[in-house]
Amino acid sequence: MAEQEDLWQALLRSGESVATDEDYEHGYKREVRQDLRQYVAFRVANELYAISIHEIEEISKLFDTTHVPRTADFLIGIGNVRGRVMPVIDLATRLRLGTCERGRMARVLIVQHNDEPYGLVVDEVRDVVRIPPESMEERPGGISGARADYIRGLGRHNDQIVIVLDLSEVLDPRDFVVGGRVDEGGAL
Amino acid sequence: MDSNSTEFIAEAQEVIETFSRSLLELETQSRSGNLDPDLINGSFRAVHSLKGLAGLFGATSIGDLSHALENTLDSLRLGKLDVTREVLDVLFEAIELFGVLLMPKEGVGDPDADLDRFLGKLQALTRAAEQKVDNSESLEWIGEAILGVLTEYEEHRLRENLKAGRNLYRVHAAFDILAIDVGIETLKEKLKAHGEVITYLPSVDGSSDDSIELDILVGSDIDFQKMTEVVADQDVTVHRLAPPGKDGKARPPAVEDVHVPVSSSEQIPDQPEPEVVVEEPKESPRPSAREDAQPSETSLRSLSQTVRVDLRRLDVLMNLVGELGLVQANLGGVLDLLRELEQSGDVSRELQVQIRDMTRKLALLQQGILDVRMVPIGQVFDKLARVVRKVSRELDKEIRLMISGERTVLDKLIVEELSDPLMHMIRNCIDHGIEAPAERVSLGKQQVGRIELRAFPKGNRVVIEVEDDGRGMNWQKIRDAAVRRGVITADDAASISPQDALNLVFTPGFSTRDQASTVSGRGVGMDVVRHNIAKISGMIDVSTEVGRGTLFSITLPVTLAIIQALVIQSAGHTFCIPLNAVLESIMVESRDIGTVEGHEVITLRGKTLPLLHLSRLFELQPLSGHRPDPNRVYVVVVGLAQHRVGLVVDELLGQQDVVIKPLGTALRNVPGIAGATELGANRTVLLLDVGRLVDEGAHIYQTAETNSVTIGGALGG
Known part of the structure; x- marks a missing residue:
């Protein structure tokens, strides 16, 4: 069984469309769905979040970072993965959920956004989930405040709510730099 | 255009640059009246290959323009059109037009209308050329065997040579088939030193399996005796061709010696060639971009032996070399461990030798990659020459631009970043510096203004100087203007030194002109120049003498990809300073x-x-184990452009070559941080942006000390 599970995971990861349990429940007549989107689900504080699998390049254990002065509190620093320098973000801080535990289960999701790598520290990586577009709620109603800006939509997976993050908001370059700003021209 | 368009643009730009260079040189030569036909040929070839390129990529308007231009250049090289100032003006206009067509700006002008208008101009030129065809003198004495295979261009050059009173020689040479390219090249060099090679005629006569014989038609001033000496070689014989009765000593035309192989019909141009010039413009105002067979098909090949490489790919290589450097440092660590083991003597010695060898080769590799990034500054100077030409026309001033050191090499990135600041400086020179011709004459100066553009290496840096012989800058006027614009207070002004006053021109919002002209003086000026130069770690200095001229001097590092850095520590955090x-x-x-x-x-x-504490500036949290000496600190004196400050740090850890890595979009604008680098053991360290920190320092001190004489003076020093 364990072996089969691995195979299934591997198929999912390969991006091939495979029939899921759900598909079989509806009988063989139902065609394998092509439009299921795959997401990597992870835990931050007590909530389940997800990022599209296409945006994730690698999942790494925690690595050393260098503090960068004059940057926002959610930036842990810059890290270096095989020669590539990237900003590393504490996602809990970014989402105003406290700070990530950085325990044994903590991981860094290395994402590719606008052709540049970023590291997102999360408390735990859970699973690859597939969410059909129709069960995605585009306009999140229940969540208010600053956090709503970072959310692309809400999905359901195994009766759990999964919050899909909008990376272009989470990684908005305007939020990274704070303080010490005189002006852009380097004025006297 | 399709996805190939960047490739097309890059290649087209290169060809247009070549064309532009030829034109500039042509202009210089036309003043001295001694034209090198190869130059016109070069321009012709450049435009021809551009036409081919445009055809490949479906860039119709560029194709149309090059086609029309090609006709004009053909008239030039056939002598139907003289190289005059008017003609050159039109040709230079073509370069501007190419630029517009290559990268049209949204909503600015109408490139198509410009193109139509310009094609009309070219046509007028070409039409004028038709009326000036003069092939009066008979060349029959040369013999049909030769005449029959000459292209129109070759015949024109032959006539030109005869008109100039030169002697005509037929040099018969045999080449080893294996070394023919070298052989021809050597002979060509020898002949070119004494005259002009008009054409090469293949000869079947006597050609054996392992040799090829050629007849070379040469026009030269030297006499038969001398020519024989020049080419003295056992495989070469010289014949003189002369019209009958003109020179008694000359042999009769050696027509019987020449055998033209019938098979070499590709040598014969597609007749009638001139129709391309004559007919087409009459038919339609926009000649179609159809490929005609003129003049040869070989010119689609690249003009140079180069490979175009994306700078980012070089960055990847550079990074790899940097990482290899780290591996090498780690090997050093392994060596130390090994030495502690017993009986490792031979092995550790061998490892040490190998590591040393690797270090050396790594340094060579790094240098090699750096060298690839280097390009001559001349690329920018050529563009500036066009700017001078254009701006001086606009302002009705006469300028002579003198360029030296154009072969000085700099990192491609730096060269790119330099072109805008330099262009701005040159415009300023012409607009503000150089006086109007009448004014110059009344001042006893030469009517033609002089701008010198120099580049030269100085230590491991490169200095670029822009000097004019204009009216110079009056520091009191600058000071007063600065007070009027609120750049400095009247109190500051009272105590300012002349040099500090001059440096005010680099302040944002400063301009001595009250009304903005079209050329310069829009209020963004020298401050932008200074900022851009500081961005590439350069310094700019100015010195001037009223009535005599101004000298701007820019000092630049040779490259930015790898820099030497001072490694320091503050509150336990490590930083690098360039x-x-x-x-x-x-x-x-x-x-x-x-x-x-x-x-x-x-x-x-x-x-x-003034001192700046890095730990306070950056609000650094002291890392554990950090205990600074309370009695002494280290001060790193840094300066960019005009200002100096002392950075207070806890430790100096030494110097190191570092590979700079950009921080990416999100962190690019962190004030005071320029990039990151690796310092062994996968440690990432930040590189300080000194220009920015110096600015901040100056800002802190200036706002706090508006009436402090001491500090105001020290900042500028």
Whole structure:
């Protein structure tokens, strides 16, 4: 069984469309769905979040970072993965959920956004989930405040709510730099 | 255009640059009246290959323009059209038009209308050329065998040579088939030194399996005896061709010696060639971009033996070399471990030898990659020459631009970043510096203004100077203008030194002209220049003499990809400072630090130097284990452009070559941080943006000390 599970995971990861349990429940007549989107689900504080699998390049254990002065509190620093320098973000801080535990289960999701790598520290990586577009709620109603800006939509997976993050908001370059700003021209 | 368009643009730009260079040189030569036909040929080939390129990529308008231009250049090289100022003006206009067509700006002008208008101009030129065809003198004495295979161009050159009173020689040479390219090249060089090679005629006569014989038609001033000496070689015989009765000593035309192989019909141009010039423009105002067979098909090949490489790919290589450097450092660590083991003597010695060898080769590899990034500054100078030409016309001033050191090489990135600041400086020179011709004459100066553009290496940096012989800058006027614009207060102005006053031109919002002209003086000026130069770690200095001229001098590092850095520590955090911004580092006893109105300063060689504590500036949290010496600190004196400050740090850890990595979009604008680098053991370290920190320092001190004489003076020093 364990072996089969691995195979299934591997198929999912390969991006091939495979029939899921759900598909079989509806009988063989139902065609394998092509439009299921795959997401990597992870835990931050007590909530389940997800990022599209296409945006994730690698999942790494925690690595050393260098503090960068004059940057926002959610930036842990810059890290270096095989020669590539990237900003590393504490996602809990970014989402105003406290700070990530950085325990044994903590991981860094290395994402590719606008052709540049970023590291997102999360408390735990859970699973690859597939969410059909129709069960995605585009306009999140229940969540208010600053956090709503970072959310692309809400999905359901195994009766759990999964919050899909909008990376272009989470990684908005305007939020990274704070303080010490005189002006852009380097004025006297 | 499709996805190939960047490739097309890059290649087209290169060809247009070549064309532009030929034109500039042509202009210089036309003034001295001694035209090199190869130059016109070069332009012709450049435009021809551009036409081919445009055809491949479906860039119709560029194709149309090159096609029409090709006709004009053909008339030029056939002597139907003279190289006059008017013609050159039109040709230079074509370069501008190419630029517009290559990268049209949204909503600016109408490139198509420009193209139509320009094609009309070219047509007028070409039409004028038709009326000036003069092939009066008979060349029959040369013999049909030769005449029959000459292209129109070759015949024209032959006539030109005869008109200039040169002797005509037929040089018969045999080449080893294996070394023919070298052989021809050597002979060509010899002949070119004494005249012009008009054409090569293949000869079947006597050609054996392992040799090829050629007849070379040469026009030259030297006499038969001399020519024989020039080409003295056992496989070469010289015949003189002369019209009958003109020279008694000459042999009769050696027509019977020449055998033209019937098979070499590709040598014969597609007749009638001139129709391309004559007919087409009459038919339609926009000649179609159809490929005609003129003049040869070989010119689609690249003009140069180069490979175009994306700079980012070089960055990847550079990174790899940097990482290899780290591996090498780690190997050093392994070596140390090995030495501690017993009986490892031979092995560790061998490892040491190998590591040393690797270090050397790594340095060579790094240098090799750096060299690939290097391009001559001449690329920018050529563009500037066009700017001078254009702006001086607009302002009705006569300028002579003198360029030297155009072969000085710099990192491609730096060269790119330089073109805008230099263009701005040149415009300023012409607009503000150089006086109107009448004014110059009345001042007893030469009517033609002079701008010198120089580049030369100085140590491991490159200096670029822009000097004019114009009216110079009056520091009192600059000071007064600065007060009027609120750049400095009247109190500051009272005590300002002449040099500091001059430096005010680099302040944002400063301009001495009250009305903005179209050329310069839009209020963004020298401050942008200074900022852009500081961005590439350069310094700019100005010196001037009223009535005599102004000299701007830019000092630049040779490359930015790898820099020498000073590694320092502050509150336990490690940073790198680009060594080219470090003037000196000194140890300072705490008791030597004074304060001026709450700000720390030291006195260094009689000048007051403001201090900046890196840990306070960056609000650094002290890392554990960090215990600074309370009695002394290290001060790193840094300066960019005109200002100097002392950065207070805890430790100096030494110097190192570092590979700079960009921080990416999100962190690009962190003030005071320029990039990151690796320092062994996968440790990432930040590189300080010294220009920015110096600016901040100056800002802090200026706002706090508006009436402090001491500091105001020290900042500029």
